[in-house]
Structure formats: structure tokens, C-alpha cells
Amino acid sequence: MAILIDGKKTSQDIKNEIAARVAEIKTEGGKIPHLAAILVGSDGASQTYVGAKVKACHEIGFESTLVRLDETISEEELLAKVEDINANPDIDGLIVQLPLPKHISVEKVTDKIKPDKDVDGFTPSNVGRMALNWPAYVAATPYGIVELLKRYNIETSGKHCVVIGRSHIVGSPMSILMARNGYPGNATVTLTHSRTQNLKEIAQTADILIVALGKPEFVTADMVKPGAVVIDVGIHRVEDASKKSGFRLIGDVKFDEVAEKASAITPVPGGVGPMTIASLLYNTLLAAEKKVYG
Numbered sequence: 001m002a003i004l005i006d007g008k009k010t011s012q013d014i015k016n017e018i019a020a021r022v023a024e025i026k027t028e029g030g031k032i033p034h035l036a037a038i039l040v041g042s043d044g045a046s047q048t049y050v051g052a053k054v055k056a057c058h059e060i061g062f063e064s065t066l067v068r069l070d071e072t073i074s075e076e077e078l079l080a081k082v083e084d085i086n087a088n089p090d091i092d093g094l095i096v097q098l099p100l101p102k103h104i105s106v107e108k109v110t111d112k113i114k115p116d117k118d119v120d121g122f123t124p125s126n127v128g129r130m131a132l133n134w135p136a137y138v139a140a141t142p143y144g145i146v147e148l149l150k151r152y153n154i155e156t157s158g159k160h161c162v163v164i165g166r167s168h169i170v171g172s173p174m175s176i177l178m179a180r181n182g183y184p185g186n187a188t189v190t191l192t193h194s195r196t197q198n199l200k201e202i203a204q205t206a207d208i209l210i211v212a213l214g215k216p217e218f219v220t221a222d223m224v225k226p227g228a229v230v231i232d233v234g235i236h237r238v239e240d241a242s243k244k245s246g247f248r249l250i251g252d253v254k255f256d257e258v259a260e261k262a263s264a265i266t267p268v269p270g271g272v273g274p275m276t277i278a279s280l281l282y283n284t285l286l287a288a289e290k291k292v293y294g
């Protein structure tokens with residue numbers, strides 16, 4: 001049976017570390033980190049995630065501002081809201097929760113965020129800096145995975161890392177981070193996607209398999225090498241009448257059967273998801289302390 005890589009516990013450890021730093025900042029009379037989140041519309045999952053981010057800020061002593069906007073807001077109005085926050089010296093970090101309504105350009109909105117407040121690490125400036133191995137706000141999900149690999153002492157040097165999914169937010173940056181010179185890193189990386197041929201055979205050669213393609217239980221035991229480390233980035237709600245909420249969460253990996261073959265695996269929930277929030281908070285601390293752009 002695989003070791004369970006516990007994102008819930010690790011994210012709590014990180015939150016405790018950040019809370020301790022906030023307490024120091026308070027005694028030093030320094031700037032209390034302040035995160036602003038813009039939420040457009042009323043998508044259920046987005047509300048849950050943004051709610052969790054605001055709650056986490058509260059727990060660790062950050063200030064937070066939640067800007068809720070109607071889904072009929074124009075692109076222009078949203079861009080103006082981003083500009084307001086860019087210009088507000090009290091706010092250190094800004095995230096615009098995705099997805100946005102179809103009539104709004106994600107590129108335009110992302111590009112409007114001041115890079116030194118871009119704690120999601122989505123702007124071209126931060127993506128470029130991350131790729132160059134410069135100080136950067138690294139996108140929260142890949143950064144959370146990096147932290148899990150570190151804190152579980154998972155060897156990555158010389159290993160074959162297969163990433164499934166090439167999204168801008170997870171797969172693509174993950175492949176860069178695993179290949180770069182450092183730890184975690186120094187892996188031989190294969191980035192696979194919907195056009196990849198022989199995906200199953202490639203996945204079978206992975207020492208580290210990072211799954212972020214957004215298909216429920218896509219990875220089955222026959223795709224996994226015995227002893228592989230499996231990181232599941234997927235998160236899907238499936239109906240389950242036995243739950244109070246009416247649904248349960250599953251990942252991109254068929255957990256039970258893959259856990260029997262892997263040496264270590266992240267669960268869903270309680271794996272990568274909570275780490276995403278911890279990384280966002282960490283980036284916001286870096287922003288308040290001006291550690292990335294100086």
C-alpha cells in the first residue's frame with residue numbers, strides 16, 4: 001500500500017508557519033498581508049474555493065477583501081475594478097477567481113493585474129520569471145505540489161516524471177518546475193496531452209506521475225508502474241445521495257486500485273487542493289514582504 005501524501009496536514013503546517021510569521025510582523029509593526037479576491041458570478045465550486053481562501057486568511061491573521069461582482073458585469077467594469085486594487089497600497093495580493101463568464105477575456109483581465117500583486121502567478125511576467133528560475137510568484141497548484149514533494153522528501157533527480165495535461169495553470173508550469181535545475185527538479189520530463197500517442201505506455205514508465213487533465217478517474221492501475229509516486233490534481237463532484245451535500249469528490253486517478261501499486265499517492269479531497277490555498281497564502285506573505293519584485 002502507498003504512503004498517503006497528506007495535503008490537508010501539510011497545508012495546516014504551512015498555515016501555522018505563516019501565522020507565526022504574521023505574529024512576528026505584528027510585534028514588529030510591519031505590514032499585515034492583505035489578499036483581495038474578485039469573484040464574478042455565483043458558480044458553486046468557485047464560491048466554495050473563494051470562501052475557503054477568505055477563511056484561511058482569517059485563520060492565519062491576514063486581512064482579506066472579497067469583491068463579489070454580478071456575472072453580467074462588463075469586461076470594462078471588471079478591468080476597472082482590477083485597476084482600483086492595483087492602485088490600492090494596502091492590498092498586497094490580488095486574485096481573480098476563474099473561470100470567468102464567456103463574454104470576458106481571461107487574457108485581458110490577467111494582463112491587467114500588476115505583476116507584483118499577482119499572487120496567483122498567472123501574469124506573463126510571473127510565468128516568464130518562473131520559467132527562468134528567477135524569483136517569481138509560482139502558480140499556487142504547481143507550487144503546492146513542489147512543497148508536497150519537498151516535505152515528503154521525494155527524490156526527483158534523474159527520475160522520469162510524466163505530466164498528463166498541458167494547461168497554463170498546472171501541467172505546463174509543472175513540467176518546467178520538474179525539469180529545472182534544483183530540488184524538486186532535475187527530472188526527465190514528458191509532458192503529455194490529448195494528442196499524445198501511446199499515453200498508457202508512457203505513463204507506465206513514470207517514476208513520478210502528475211495527473212492534471214480533468215477527467216474523473218482517468219488513470220487506472222494498469223497505467224502505473226509499481227512503486228511510482230502519483231500526484232492527483234483533478235477534482236470532480238459526483239452525485240452521491242448518501243452524502244449530506246448530495247455529492248462527493250473524486251480525482252483524475254482511480255484512487256483505490258492505484259494506491260495498491262504506487263509507493264506514494266495524494267488523495268482527493270485532502271491532497272493537492274488544500275496545498276493550493278496554502279501556496280496562495282505563502283505568495284501573499286511574499287508580496288507583503290516585497291520578496292519577489294523587491
Ligand SMILES: Nc1nc(=O)c2c([nH]1)NC[C@@H]1CN(c3ccc(C(=O)N[C@@H](CCC(=O)O)C(=O)O)cc3)C=[N+]21
Nearest residue numbers: 048049095096097098099120140269270271273274276
Ligand atoms: N484565480 C484562480 N486561482 C486559483 O487558485 C483557482 C481558480 N482561480 N479557480 C479554481 C481553481 C481550483 N482551486 C482549488 C482550491 C482549493 C481546493 C481545495 O481546497 N479542495 C479541497 C476540497 C474542497 C471542497 O470541498 O470542494 C480538497 O481537495 O481537499 C480545490 C481547488 C483553485 N483554483
